[in-house]
Amino acid sequence: MRTATAQRKPHRASRDAAPTDTHAIVTHIARAIAAHKLPPGAKLGEEALGEIFGVSRTKIRQALFQLTSDKLVTLIPGRGAFVAQPTVREAREVFEARRMVETSVLTAFIERASTKDMATLKNHIAEQQRATDAGTAQTRNHLLGDFHTVIARLAGNDVMTAIVAELVARTSLITLLYQNTRGASESLTDHHTLMAAIEKRDVKLALQLMVAHLNDVENGLVLKEEAPVVADLKSALG
Template sequence: MSLSKKADTAYLAIRRAIIEHALVPGTKLPEDPLAEQFAVSRTLIRAALARLASDGLVEIGNKRTATVARPSLEEARAVFEARRCIEAEIVRLAVARLKPGAIQMLEAHVREEDAAAGAKQGTASIRLAGEFHIKLAEMAGNPVLARYLSELATRCSLILAVYGRPHSSDCAVNEHRDLIQALREKNTEHAVSLMDAHLHGIQDRALLPERQASDEDLGSILAPYAKAAADTAGKT
């Protein structure tokens, strides 16, 4: 595997581990163990951590020490406020620009969410719930909005890790189904209303007392993510 693909593997693995709450906010990310885990230099790990910092997932301190970001309550509320504004427009554009096969694609994704929920795969449910919104943003046909939404969705995963109670998969999946039905009917205002209620519901479930960082070994946490990311990088 080339150095660039190894760097991508490190970035993708750490990113997914954060999104799925395997690495919770406040977890330290020392360069040496990460370099050993991914068999790359500290320079490439530094680059991966810088990318994660630009995504808002990692904080890098004055002494170049990196930790998984811990959003404040003020930032959490601002993120949800921004999401409601952006996703309302995304829904309007998605209805107006609905293409053949788009509904079927979303339905297939919801089936994945159902399967993860049925198998009690809580971490996968968290990731898939966020990916539903990203797919919807891509349907809107505006790459700028899609990019902003992707960043906000990943930040919401951090917010849920800090403040949220265990993910309510059944609730999210049912709300996604309702959104798909409104899209199928091309009922723009109903779809916008459903999205607003959905995001308010996520926020209400999220902003609860903080969770503490795990003391589990970093290598043990990242090993399955490293393998999955390496497989992904190897296919590109």
């Protein structure tokens, strides 16, 4: 069945470390990007990543392709993979998309939410508060973004949830590249105010607040084409 040629170094079937799967690698890198450990423009060398994750280039490649389709990584043919550097135009489009998508999702949530859903959401805000008071910047930022995804999830539409999640991830890259002058505490305040309107099931007010919130974040950015930032790998992926 197979044309036998010459024997080489044997493939090692059982490994010492865990058999890290592709999804884990994608998540790990995505997290590092969201946590601003890997700045926009950073080179993502395949061999280097393979070494870090104890896996061959094959899997790294898969991960990089997936990240590319998530728009977190840019793949330049023959040159390699880099952490994406969304343009000003793309940044504006992502924010517009969020206004469009999240207003619909929020409406659906308010119309459908059970008392339990409301409690879940309030609880999430409490977590955000705790992380802001006494957590790392990384978890705080993650939770602040995750809030929007959670609303989508509780609205009960997985398709919309995936869309929101992708937009939120892209936003975190954007806010790093165009240093937002707006602090995390302002966002948290927005979330509190928004939650109050949601709980009263005041759709009109809630939509107004959501749009205002997204606008404020966008306006807090310095949306000018910047000189690319660069940095190294090994330190970022602890």
